[in-house]
Amino acid sequence: MTKTKPALTSRFFGRDESWLRFNRRVLEEAENEANPLLERVKFLAITASNLDEFVEIRVAGMLQRIEDGYNEADADGFTLEETLDTLTRQMHAYVDEQYCCWKQQLVPALRERGIRVLSWSEMDEAAREAANAFYQREVDPLLTPITIDPAHPFPRVLNKALCIALLLHSKRKATSDPVLGVVTVPRALPRLVQLPSAGGTIDYIFLHDLIERNAAAMYRGYEILSKAAFRVTRNSNLYFQEEESRNLLETVRSELHNRRKGDAVRLEIERDADNEIVERLRVNFELDETQVYRTDGPVNLSRLMNLYSDTPRPDLKYAPFAARELRLHRKSTDLFDELRQRDVLLHHPYDSYDGVVEFIEAAAEDPNVVSIKQTLYRTSSDSPIFRALTEAAATKEVTVVVELTARFDEASNIRWARALEDAGVQVFHGIVGLKTHCKLALLVRRDPDGEIRRYAHLGTGNYNPNTARFYTDLSLLTADPEITAGVHNVFNYLTAHSESDDYAPLLVAPLTLAENFMRLIHRETSHARAGRPARIIAKMNSLLERSVIEALYEASNAGVQIDLIVRGICSLRPGVKGMSENIRVRSIVGRFLEHSRIFYFENGGAAEIYCGSADWMPRNLFERCETIFPVRDAQLRTRIREEIVGACLADTVKARYLQADGEYRPIGSAASAKDAPVFSSQDFLIRVAEGKANARQIPAAVTISLEDVQAETAPAPAAKKKSAPKKSAKKAATSAMKPVTGSGAANGAIRREEPGDEELDPAESTLR
Structure with missing residues (x-):
């Protein structure tokens, strides 16, 4: 029986549930009717791409660890299997929300604006002729239909490749059992095929629908009993011993081939697929039923990015702007x-x-x-x-x-x-x-x-x-x-x-960064206790490092006012009396991916600002080469504090605040923000770039009250366990460089990564 995690008994939020909440905030942008319609389609595609990476890296790593025999309970008493079971239920619910957004919100809205994704029955004769001509010219030469039998084993389906499964019955052998056919949809072709339209609409058909329509010609001699599109996600972690590599470049190059063939960890298939097709695929890929995701719409929503990029409707996208030179x-x-x-x-x-x-x-x-x-x-x-x-x-x-x-x-x-x-x-x-x-x-x-x-x-x-x-x-x-x-x-x-011996004034991971961040936080704590001005404002992608979080809790209890702008994962629990009542956490998800890292320390009135490449995560502090640099010019510090950070703290449109129970709510819904003006930080900064606004026009920062972030019933946080002696930053870095065992990596692989702050090209459709 799966245990249910009691609310507000831990000092920290779990990283995986926090990541899912972040992707939920991205989905909210797809659901938000205030956003341009095609931008909403783009946000939905991004949520699917995000979830793909989470499954093929994070979930795959958890499954690998369980398979290797590592299933210890975490600090909150939950085993890896229990945590994975909770995440799986949440992911299934999330997928249902994605397809609800597509079918019930975006598809009708697109049709109202003259953009249609048609089924074959909805197409007129001219569209059908054009689709058939495209199929014969561009698609059919690339297809390789396979029938699964003793002479033709199941093909090696590549990671995230869209395929079509067909349940076939031989016309010559009437008494034979049905067999399975598989066709891989060519990746070189667009997932949406544009059709001619006489009515002024922009019409498409999904490529897999077009292939399914022509499947009979590929399987002559068979009756097609049923068919369904499916996709398999595989473990995409790279496992190799870097310290034993004679040539790192060649080692990485050879290991990349294994990524495409890793163990299957998820099967996505159309919801109305025949149960026999689903079961045959599930058994072939050695998956549990919980690893099968039935989609109420097109498999692989990330390919809707093509709908965004290929549809010539600038009126349904964000207006372009000229960046300042x-x-x-x-x-x-x-x-x-x-x-x-x-x-x-x-x-x-x-x-x-x-x-x-x-x-x-x-x-x-x-x-x-x-x-x-x-x-x-x-x-x-x-x-x-x-x-x-x-x-x-x-x-x-x-x-x-x-x-x-x-x-x-x-x-x-x-x-x-x-x-x-x-x-x-x-x-x-x-x-x-x-x-x-x-x-x-x-x-x-x-x-x-x-x-x-x-x-x-x-x-x-x-x-x-x-x-x-x-x-x-x-x-x-x-x-x-x-x-x-x-x-x-x-x-x-x-x-x-x-x-x-000294990289000053730079802070460098894994050598000096962690200890210096701790020193800066403790300095604010000392200032607050001495009655001097003390405040911390930190903007980053993710916050996970527990030693930093504990230092922030201590600072909060000393009276330091702390504002955190954390786009993605945040393990810190804000707004708990006696622990974090002076800490407020915002997340901004909007047109641009908030990626800058900014760290402001009041320092008794002699404020310091640092920027750089590192988040407050274990991997950034101890397992990567990172650099944080001070901003020394007074005018530039003012610009960062007043214009950039000030705009983020005043945002009431795209900002959401983290509550003590782990949920996020729009800033505008906070009781203390109800009278605040409507203000979007990203829209404002565009106007600044265009010379139409300046920092003096930023409204006052929205101060979220303790009541805003506390849950209605918030029991005291669990007693803090006695911690082991702390390692110095350098020792921690040294231990991080040793081979990792029991982390899902074969033979103690060092190169292991988790989703959270990786930066991808927009072609990857990822907002992380």
């Missing part, structure tokens, strides 16, 4: 001269990412620049930054640290690494056992005065001009000698594992 932040025509005078801060996508590209391209073209060093975690195809680095290698020393195991970008990163090496770039792959997640570029230049100076870019997001149009991130361009010296030391660490 770097030149508007500059006083000098010479970028390097400008940076010698002052730092430049860019806030993407409101500030164009062309400013970062210009910085790298200027370095590549400038004969006075003698060396370039850069990290690459994810980049885009045909990247101008990639081109600039390869061109610069002809005349300069160019060093690039490429992270090969950025999830789902491994293959492209291998290609980049090889191409860079061919161009003469020195390519490194970082520290064994640690992902290189920091976003750094360092230039060494002989300036006109004869001095050798360093110039740096430090960011919160990847060097990817494509995602920079959809992700909110910060870029700091600087010639600050102390910051650039710190960046230099970080590169020495990445290329030679040369540890410095």
Whole structure:
């Protein structure tokens, strides 16, 4: 019997249920009629893509651990099997909500606006002729029908490939049992085929419906008893011993082939599929009934992204806007001269990412620049930054640290690494056992005065001009000698594992970051106890590290006012009297993916602001190479605090607040926010970029009261268990680098990742 987790007895929320709540907030954007219609379709596609990754990484890892015999109870007394059982029930309910949104809300709304996805019976003769012609010309040559029998075993169905299963009865052998046929839908073709329309509508038919319509021609001699589209999700974790790899690039490349063939962990199939088809597939893929998801609509909603991208209806999408150019932040025509005078801060996508590209391209073209060093975690195809680095290698020393195991970008990163090496770039792959997640570029230049100076870019997001149009991130361009010296030391660490005694003013994981964040939080606690101004505002993607959460609880009890803007997973339980009554947690889900990491500490009136690549998660603090940098320029600190953070804290449209029971509610529904003006932070920042607004027009921050975040009945939190002696950050990092056992990784694999803050190209349809 599955235990039900009692409310408010734990000091922490479970990470997996918190992630599902985040994806539920994305689904709410698909359901929100205030959003443009095709943007709602896009949000629904994103929820499906998010859930795919959660299943193939997180759920698959849990299943692997259970299979390996690891099923211990967690701190709340729940075994891995019990936790997985709870998640499975929640995922089934969530899938039902997704398809309800599609069928009952989006399909009727699309039809009202002249966009139709038709069945064969709804198509007129001209549309049918066009569909058949497309099928004969483009589809049929790519199909390989298979019949399952002793001579034709079940085909190896690739991960997330859409297939059609057919229950067939031989016309020649009337007494024989039905057999199963399988056709894989070609990935090279669009999932939605556009049809001609005489009525002014935009019409489509799903590709799998068109293939099913023509299935009889592929199975001559058989009667088709029933058919259904299905899709299998497989374990996509990469399992390898990095410390035993002789060549990391080749090890990752070979392991990628196994991802497509991992154990099945989920079967999605149309709800009206014949039970015999479902059972044969379930048995073949060795799945439990709970791992079968019956869809009340098209299998694989993530492909609805094609409906968004292919439908020429700009009136049903967000209005485009012109991002502010770097030149508007500059006083000098010479970028390097400008940076010698002052730092430049860019806030993407409101500030164009062309400013970062210009910085790298200027370095590549400038004969006075003698060396370039850069990290690459994810980049885009045909990247101008990639081109600039390869061109610069002809005349300069160019060093690039490429992270090969950025999830789902491994293959492209291998290609980049090889191409860079061919161009003469020195390519490194970082520290064994640690992902290189920091976003750094360092230039060494002989300036006109004869001095050798360093110039740096430090960011919160990847060097990817494509995602920079959809992700909110910060870029700091600087010639600050102390910051650039710190960046230099970080590169020495990445290329030679040369540890410095001090990376100040940078905070660097896994060496100094965790202990410094704890120091900054404890400092606010001390200020509050001494009666000095004390406040913490932190914006990030995820909050999971329990030592940080406990420090925030302590700060709250000391009277520190704490506002957290956490887009995704949050394990901290806010608004519990005597534990977290001074902590408020918001999540903003909107047009852009909130990706910037900002950390504000009041510091007794001498405020400090830090930005960087790390969230407050164990992997960011102890298992990755990360960099957090201070913003030293007073004007830039004011801009971050008043314009960027201030807008987030005033948002009453896209912000939701986390309650003590784990649920999220719109900020506008809070009792203390009912009189607050309607204000969208992202819409406001677009107007700022267009020169139509400024920080003085931001309304006062919405202060959520304790009553707003507390559940109606909130028992005291469970007694805190006596904790084991704390490791230093460096020791924790060392232990994190050891092979992991019992984590679902074969033979203690090091490279294991969980969904939460990975950054994908928009083509992956992911908002995470």
